[in-house]
Amino acid sequence: xxxxxxxxxxxxxxxxxxxxxxxxxxxxxxxxxxxxxxxxxxxxxxxxxxxxxxxxxxxxxxxxxxxxxxxxxxxxxxxxxxxx
Numbered sequence: 723x724x725x726x727x728x729x730x731x732x733x734x735x736x737x738x739x740x741x742x743x744x745x746x747x748x749x750x751x752x753x754x755x756x757x758x759x760x761x762x763x764x765x766x767x768x769x770x771x772x773x774x775x776x777x778x779x780x781x782x783x784x785x786x787x788x789x790x791x792x793x794x795x796x797x798x799x800x801x802x803x804x805x806x
Contacts, residue, residue, distance in 0.1 A: 742774035756792060756800055764790035770805040
């Protein structure tokens with residue numbers, strides 16, 4: 723149900739969809755896909771994720787706690803939600 727509610731939120735029009743996307747974590751991919759500098763919370767595990775850079779990620783975080791939050795080398799925060 724979490725995925726359906728998130729999709730509804732995304733298409734309600736209050737998020738800038740250009741600030742996010744879909745990411746697939748596969749065993750052979752480098753875990754530093756986003757130029758990750760450090761992980762604030764969570765762990766990237768194999769699977770599909772929806773991600774948003776801040777500040778758009780903060781809007782989605784109000785209703786849905788992200789599975790992973792990381793910071794890039796450029797000090798950008800990225801929030802990722804695992805697709806269940």
